Amino acid sequence: MTKDKKILVFLVDDDALFLKSLEIDFMANTACEIKTFATGEACLKNLKDNPDVIILDYYLNGVNKHAINGLTALDRIKAANPQIPVIMLSSQDKIDVAVNCMKHQAFDYIVKSETAFLRLQKAITIIFHYQQIEKALSWYMEKM
Amino acid sequence: MENIKTKESQYARSLIEASLDPLFTISPEGKITDINNASISITEITRENLIGTDFFEYFTEPDKAREIYKQVFAEGFVADFPLTIRDGKLTDVLFNGSVYKDEHGKVIGVVVVARDITDHKRIETELLIAKEHAELATKIAEEAQSKAEEATQIAENAVISKQQFLSNMSHEIRTPMNSIIGFTKVMLKTELTEKQREYVTAIKMSGDVLTVLIDDILDLAKVDAGKMTFERKPFKMTSSLSAMIQLFEPKIKEKNLKLSNNYDSNIPLVLMGDPVRLHQILMNLVSNSVKFTLNGTITIDVDMLHQDDNEVIIEFKITDTGIGIAEDKIGHIFENFQQATNDTSRLYGGTGLGLAIAKQLTEQQGGTITIKSKLDKGTSCSVIMPFKKSKKELELESDTIEMDTDMKGTKVLVVEDIALNQLLMKTQLDDYGFECDFAGNGKVAIDKMQKNTYDIILMDLQMPEMNGFEAAEHIRYHLNSKIPIIALTADVTTADLKKCKASGMNAYISKPVDEKLLYAKIIDLLKKRIPAKEPVRSRCVDLSYLSLRTKANPELMKEMIKLYLDQTPELIGIMKQSLADNDWDSMHSAAHKMIPSFSIMGIPQEFENLTKIVQEYSGTKKHLNELPELVLQLESICLQACQELNEEYGKIKKSQG
Numbered sequence: 001m002t003k004d005k006k007i008l009v010f011l012v013d014d015d016a017l018f019l020k021s022l023e024i025d026f027m028a029n030t031a032c033e034i035k036t037f038a039t040g041e042a043c044l045k046n047l048k049d050n051p052d053v054i055i056l057d058y059y060l061n062g063v064n065k066h067a068i069n070g071l072t073a074l075d076r077i078k079a080a081n082p083q084i085p086v087i088m089l090s091s092q093d094k095i096d097v098a099v100n101c102m103k104h105q106a107f108d109y110i111v112k113s114e115t116a117f118l119r120l121q122k123a124i125t126i127i128f129h130y131q132q133i134e135k136a137l138s139w140y141m142e143k144m
Numbered sequence: 145m146e147n148i149k150t151k152e153s154q155y156a157r158s159l160i161e162a163s164l165d166p167l168f169t170i171s172p173e174g175k176i177t178d179i180n181n182a183s184i185s186i187t188e189i190t191r192e193n194l195i196g197t198d199f200f201e202y203f204t205e206p207d208k209a210r211e212i213y214k215q216v217f218a219e220g221f222v223a224d225f226p227l228t229i230r231d232g233k234l235t236d237v238l239f240n241g242s243v244y245k246d247e248h249g250k251v252i253g254v255v256v257v258a259r260d261i262t263d264h265k266r267i268e269t270e271l272l273i274a275k276e277h278a279e280l281a282t283k284i285a286e287e288a289q290s291k292a293e294e295a296t297q298i299a300e301n302a303v304i305s306k307q308q309f310l311s312n313m314s315h316e317i318r319t320p321m322n323s324i325i326g327f328t329k330v331m332l333k334t335e336l337t338e339k340q341r342e343y344v345t346a347i348k349m350s351g352d353v354l355t356v357l358i359d360d361i362l363d364l365a366k367v368d369a370g371k372m373t374f375e376r377k378p379f380k381m382t383s384s385l386s387a388m389i390q391l392f393e394p395k396i397k398e399k400n401l402k403l404s405n406n407y408d409s410n411i412p413l414v415l416m417g418d419p420v421r422l423h424q425i426l427m428n429l430v431s432n433s434v435k436f437t438l439n440g441t442i443t444i445d446v447d448m449l450h451q452d453d454n455e456v457i458i459e460f461k462i463t464d465t466g467i468g469i470a471e472d473k474i475g476h477i478f479e480n481f482q483q484a485t486n487d488t489s490r491l492y493g494g495t496g497l498g499l500a501i502a503k504q505l506t507e508q509q510g511g512t513i514t515i516k517s518k519l520d521k522g523t524s525c526s527v528i529m530p531f532k533k534s535k536k537e538l539e540l541e542s543d544t545i546e547m548d549t550d551m552k553g554t555k556v557l558v559v560e561d562i563a564l565n566q567l568l569m570k571t572q573l574d575d576y577g578f579e580c581d582f583a584g585n586g587k588v589a590i591d592k593m594q595k596n597t598y599d600i601i602l603m604d605l606q607m608p609e610m611n612g613f614e615a616a617e618h619i620r621y622h623l624n625s626k627i628p629i630i631a632l633t634a635d636v637t638t639a640d641l642k643k644c645k646a647s648g649m650n651a652y653i654s655k656p657v658d659e660k661l662l663y664a665k666i667i668d669l670l671k672k673r674i675p676a677k678e679p680v681r682s683r684c685v686d687l688s689y690l691s692l693r694t695k696a697n698p699e700l701m702k703e704m705i706k707l708y709l710d711q712t713p714e715l716i717g718i719m720k721q722s723l724a725d726n727d728w729d730s731m732h733s734a735a736h737k738m739i740p741s742f743s744i745m746g747i748p749q750e751f752e753n754l755t756k757i758v759q760e761y762s763g764t765k766k767h768l769n770e771l772p773e774l775v776l777q778l779e780s781i782c783l784q785a786c787q788e789l790n791e792e793y794g795k796i797k798k799s800q801g
Contacts, residue, residue, distance in 0.1 A: 016707040018740045021693060024700055059736055091739045112740050133285055140278035 006033040008050065009124070012043045013057035013089065014067065018112060022055070025117040032124075039064070040073025047080050053124055056106075058090035058097065074104050085127045087120060166229075166237070166258045169244070170199045174213060177253055186235060186260065204228040216241045216254045229258065236261050317358050318634035319562075322655035325351040326568040329659065333575075346390055353391075353423065355656055374509055378534040379419040381411055381458075385446065388426055395434050402441040411448045411458060416532035421505050425513075426460060428502040429525045433464035436523070440465030455530050463524040469517040477515060478503045502527075552577035554670060557598040559589040559615065560632070561607040569602065572659050578666075586615025593623060600666055603649065605633040613647040620648035620750070621757075621774070628669035632657065646753050684781060685788045686746030693744075698796050705793045708741060712782050719758075719775050728762040731771070735759035738778075745789065751781050 009032045013019040019036050026034050035051070037043040040060045054077060058070040068076075074086055085107040090097060098109040108123045110116055160167055166183035168176055176199050184191055187202055199213070200206040205227065212225045221242040229235045241256035328348040336344060389405060396403050433442045445461040469477060478499050499515075506513045511529030556578050558569050566582050573580045581596065583589035585607040592598075601619070605612035612631060619625050629649040644652050651665050687701070694700035715734045722731035735758040742752035758774050761767045 015737050015740060016711050017704065017744060020700075020704055020707050021740075021744055024694055024704075028695065059733060061733065065730060065733070091736055114743065130285075133281055137278050137281055140274040140281075 006031060007052045007124075007128075008033045008035065010043055010046070010051040010054040010056075011036045012038075012040060012054065012060070012073065014038050014060055014064065015057065018057075022117060022120075029117075030121065040068045040070065040076070043073060044076050044080070047077065047084075051084060053127060054084055054086045055120060056086050056088055058088050058092065058101065071100070071104055074101070074106055078105050085131075087123050087127075089116065089120075163257075165260065168199060168256050168258075170213065170254045170256065172217070172251065172253065174199050174210070183258075186229060186258075202230055204230050204234065212239055212241065212256075213254065216243055216256070217251065222256075226261075227258070236265055316634075318355075318655050321351060321355055321358070322634065322657065323564050323568060325355065325656040326565075326572070330568070330571050342390070343394070346394070349387055350391060351656070353427070374418040374421055376416050376418065376532065378414050378416055380413060381415055381446075381531075382407065382413070384419045384423060385426070385444075388423055388430065389444065391427065392430055392434050396442065399434070399438070401434070401437055401439065404441055404443045406443070406445045408447045408458075410451075411446065412451075412456060412533055414534045415456065416534045417529075418509065421509065422529075425502045425505050425527060426462070428499065429460075429462045429527070432499070432525075433462050433466060433523070437464040437466035440522070449528065451533075453533070455532055457528060457530050460527045460529075461524060462526075463522065465522040468519040468521050468523055469515070470519050471517075474515060474517060478513075554578045554600065554666070555596075555598045556580040556666070557583060557589060557592060557596075557601045559583045559586065559601060559607070559612065560604040561585055562604075565604070569657075572657070572662065575659075576663055576666075586610030586612060586618070589615055590618055590623070593619065593625065593627075598627060599670060601627055601629045602662075603629050603631050605631055605644075612649075613643055616644075616647040616649045621754070621777070630662075630665055630669065645749060648750055648753070683788055684747050684751075684784050685792070687792060689746050690744060698800050702793060702796055704744070705789045705796075708745060708789060709786055709793070712738070712741065712786060716775075716779050716782050719778070722762075723772055723775055728765055728768070731762040731775075732759055735762060745785060747781065747785055751778070754778060754781075 007030075009026065011019055011022055011026070011034060013022070013036075016038065019038070023034050023036055026032055035046065035049070037046070040056070043054065043056070056070050056073055056077075060070045060073060061067040070088060070090070074088065077084060077086055082105070086105075087108045087110060088098075088101040088106040089110050089112055091112040093111045101109045107127060110119050110123065160180045163180060164182050166186050167180040168183055169178040171177050175196055176194055177196075179191060179194050183194065187194065200209040203209040209227055212222050212227070215225075216222045221240075223240050225239040225241075227237055227239055229237055237258035238261050239256055239258055241254055243251045244253055244255050246252050325348060328344055328351060331344050332341070332348065385405075385407070389403070393403075430442070430444065441464070443461075443463040445459070445463070447459050447461070448456055449459050450457040503513050506527055506529060509529060511527060513525070513527050515523065515525050517523040554576075556573055558566060558573070558580055560566050560569065560582065561584050570580055570582075581592065581598070583592050586603075587610045589601070589603075590610075593601075603612040603616060610618075612633070616629050616631075619627065619629065628651070630651045630653055631644045631649045632653055632655060634655045641652055650669055653662055653665060690701055690704055694704065715738050718734040719731055722728065722734065735755050738755050739752060739759070741747075742749070742755065754774060754777060758771060758778065761771055761774070
């Protein structure tokens with residue numbers, strides 16, 4: 001990770017209002033570069049930009065019923081590049097939804113609320129902490 | 145022929161010279177006979193100066209070098225023998241060598257190749273360190289993760305069961321306490337003799353203390369986390385003490401004990417501290433003394449040990465002539481559920497929690513508690529605690545409530561199933577000059593609401609037939625009434641508070657009901673309501689949150705409003721279409737999507753809750769017949785919101801010029 005390269009975060013949500021408010025929060029409080037997408041399909045098309053983190057809404061087919069839902073998008077992201085950490089976001093505060101997301105290899109599950117942004121920020125910090133540890137580990141392994 | 149041979153030998157020579165490993169040929173006498181370029185560069189000595197010199201001289205350990213040399217001759221070869229070349233840097237090398245012979249098979253010398261292993265050695269060391277680090281890092285990561293998982297699990301379980309337990313218990317105790325304290329208060333308003341008044345006051349005081357204690361138990365979570373909070377407010381030490389002593393007077397008289405009370409008159413009248421906790425501490429100590437003393441005297445000494453400009457230090461000493469504590473038991477006396485002997489609880493009762501609580505409370509306020517005792521002679525407890533001095537003189541608390549004469553004749557509907565509590569509420573409301581009517585449960589209340597008009601509803605939560613939450617929801621969403629509703633209940637957990645708000649109630653009062661608080665809340669809600677009755681509809685959006693989020697950036701605010709205006713009518717459209725198509729999944733998704741927008745635009749919580757109900761009903765496919773009405777309500781509020789946001793958008797644009 002070079003210092004001058006900004007962390008690239010993908011925000012994916014078909015709720016334009018929430019998406020915007022999240023973007024505003026990220027712009028105001030972090031140095032991340034943000035790209036927003038209204039659908040999972042659009043996000044998948046842009047995976048070549050190599051996002052560092054993807055924040056994905058669970059309910060991506062709320063407005064357009066033919067759009068892929070969050071879990072499908074998650075699966076496809078993981079199939080394309082299992083290394084990208086994905087944080088799932090939903091207004092549903094349900095354990096089974098959360099567990100299901102984790103089973104599909106989401107990094108974390110966060111409920112949409114006033115504190116969602118803070119929790120996202122925290123989750124992202126943890127992701128980078130883990131990645132650093134993993135990088136150091138694989139560097140050492142290579143040396144061995 | 146000769147030419148070819150020369151060419152071959154030149155070729156061989158060039159290969160040897162190209163090698164990066166130093167190469168030497170040595171005569172049987174140990175003199176260097178030939179070398180390659182690598183040898184020159186590593187030893188930094190010219191070819192002329194190297195040839196003919198003694199081979200062993202170039203190593204840090206010439207003896208060892210001689211040894212391999214001998215070995216090569218004896219065995220014909222040597223492999224991977226470590227040596228250090230005595231060059232500028234002391235290069236570590238591995239030696240490989242073998243004898244070479246002439247065409248008759250006679251050994252004429254040795255050829256040795258030294259391989260520079262500096263890099264090998266460095267990598268080896270680094271590898272070792274790296275491996276250690278990696279193992280350490282993995283271990284730490286694994287440990288941290290498993291610890292975190294474990295802790296989360298434990299914490300979650302504990303919180304759930306504790307909350308449940310506390311909620312149940314507090315309800316069971318608060319319900320009867322409500323009657324005890326309520327009727328005591330009513331009795332205090334009747335004509336009483338001096339003695340009667342004193343006793344009834346003592347009942348009320350004990351009731352209040354008990355209520356406080358229940359609150360304490362609810363605070364248990366805080367204590368566990370070491371987060372017990374103490375108030376710091378001005379109070380009168382003398383009245384605090386006399387109220388406490390009064391509690392024990394009947395018991396002391398009954399046991400025919402003497403009570404001696406010595407109060408240091410130098411103690412400032414008003415001090416800063418937590419009178420409730422002080423009361424709790426001293427009550428525990430005095431109650432022990434009274435309990436364990438069969439005859440003799442109980443002495444309460446209050447002395448000021450020290451004072452400066454800001455602070456006083458006061459010692460409270462409670463001495464009795466009771467059964468005392470054996471010396472070897474004193475150490476354990478402050479532990480939870482400990483009494484001096486196992487017989488104690490059988491003979492004298494008690495849980496053994498009193499001293500533990502007293503100690504906790506004292507120490508957390510920066511005080512100390514000590515106990516001295518002699519078996520069969522008596523016990524002396526000393527609590528030393530600091531109090532801040534107060535600059536303010538304390539006003540006398542007045543017990544009279546300022547009556548708002550305008551509010552007389554207010555019609556109150558009390559929804560409460562327990563007759564005793566109904567009666568109590570009636571006495572209190574009569575005092576305020578309110579008219580009141582009763583309903584035994586939510587169903588009756590709804591019936592009555594349709595026949596009569598009321599100004600305010602007091603709603604108990606736990607009732608048969610239809611409970612308070614259901615009744616409030618029905619009133620809000622079916623009768624479409626905005627009548628203020630105050631929840632009354634013995635459950636005081638935050639979860640309930642949220643439920644009250646969610647079902648559309650306006651305020652919340654916990655039992656035992658504090659009459660001043662009740663009056664204040666009723667007046668507050670009624671006064672708020674008066675302007676609301678006017679035909680002007682109140683604004684439904686509040687952009688203060690949005691402005692905070694965007695740091696009042698007009699561009700961002702406009703953008704957000706625009707998004708709401710684009711998205712919301714579409715979602716409402718989907719909902720209406722779903723109604724027509726009986727497509728509940730679409731309805732569910734649309735409602736789901738709409739939920740976050742309410743808080744962003746500051747639209748009252750009740751509408752977000754309304755949307756959540758739509759989401760729930762359509763998700764579970766229950767109460768589907770209620771959905772059309774709910775969607776209609778949503779549409780109307782969203783239309784209003786859009787209209788107001790349009791205006792706001794215009795205003796922001798205008799202000800930008």
